[in-house]
Amino acid sequence: MSKNHDPRDETSGKGAALGDQAYAVLKEKLLRGSFRPGEKLTVRKIAQEFGLSSTPARDALNRLAIQHALVYAGPKTVVVPNLTLSQLREVTEMRLALEGLAAEKGAAKASPEILFQLEEAQNRINSALDKHAYTDALWANKEFHFLLYGCSNMPILISTIEQLWLRIGATLHHLYPDFAISRSGVTNHRAAMEGLQNGEPAEVRAAIEADIRDGYRQLRRAISEQ
């Protein structure tokens, strides 16, 4: 048993196990879209890359494969997933349901100081966008969303949402580097913050849903062109 030795945190992986670090690094790379979809990952390569024996390396890959952050292309080949259009559509519908819920609950329970943190995340998104640092923009975007969701006090919901992001993650690769990220998200985020300030959870939910839909259109385009 490795991973989650800390029952309080659904996401962490605080436990001391060796393969945990490999898991964490791989997961973040996936989330950031740093992998080329279709790229093949092997136990021995990971083991060597992280200076581990095969057992913990295999564990790390297994964990990602179970969550479908990696998928099987053959009986003995795990690759970075490349979402089909129909899969993207499916994940988007699930995101609307789940993140809509998280946004609404989060908005209902949020404490006032969260607004400052959201503002700060938004600033980071904007400045990254200005610098055309899309990777950073996407990362700050993730923080914005999960900052809001985190207010919901629903750890199971949040970890499920994170798994959906993980599934999409690799596909983000197709957005680089030629593809600029539209600023439509900015408007949605601002609407969410306004709704939050005025104590209108339903409004926040609507804004987040609009944001997800906008993102969907962008990814759909990227997938189609690729």
Added chain:
Amino acid sequence: MSKNHDPRDETSGKGAALGDQAYAVLKEKLLRGSFRPGEKLTVRKIAQEFGLSSTPARDALNRLAIQHALVYAGPKTVVVPNLTLSQLREVTEMRLALEGLAAEKGAAKASPEILFQLEEAQNRINSALDKHAYTDALWANKEFHFLLYGCSNMPILISTIEQLWLRIGATLHHLYPDFAISRSGVTNHRAAMEGLQNGEPAEVRAAIEADIRDGYRQLRRAISEQ
């Protein structure tokens, strides 16, 4: 890598790996609530029970732990989870969102012959209820739900829902044997089938949501008393 060697099926575990059988058996026992919540599972016990070495046994436990079908009670102790009330509430809200979606989409895409299969599952539920065979009733109930959800053609959604059921599963143990299962589910299922027959997906969704809420009340009672 073990598990899902078949990319077409999100749930199966068709691959030939040795630990897969252990995983499947454990998973079904969890889903059926055959485990006593809090029960401690160890790698060596599982290995011996299934006649395996520790590696595949550990894999099986790991897979379940990652999905939170088992949870950590300490750094070196995985136990069968015992949902708290707040966790049950959270899972229920997620189920409403996700299974509501699956029910509606499934109803929209269902072919006519599904009605017969649902009818058949319902009959099995009824006769199991008559015989006070609660385990069987719950199992047939699961089949009823997933038969409907399966029509949605949304494999990611379905596997996510299954994970939620897995999380609840062990808690069902508290329903045995003193606790009869109310027949309220029968009404909801019949309403779902009627809605399906009349081509009213929204009605089907409402029926399933009602069913989930009824089940929630029952479990809540079981948890409180225990």
Added chain:
DNA sequence: CGCAATTTTTTGTTGCATCAAAATTGAAAA
């Protein structure tokens, strides 16, 4: 008798060698 410290046992993790199966490569045939 209860509680804390300590010893003993149990347990998960890791490294590694081995094996069968799959993926890849290359050669031969069409």
Added chain:
DNA sequence: TTTTCAATTTTGATGCAACAAAAAATTGCG
């Protein structure tokens, strides 16, 4: 040139022993 098939290499799975850490049992003290 393309395709098929066989040889070769790579790869994941498994068993097992050793180790450190945690859990359980036991002892000793108040």
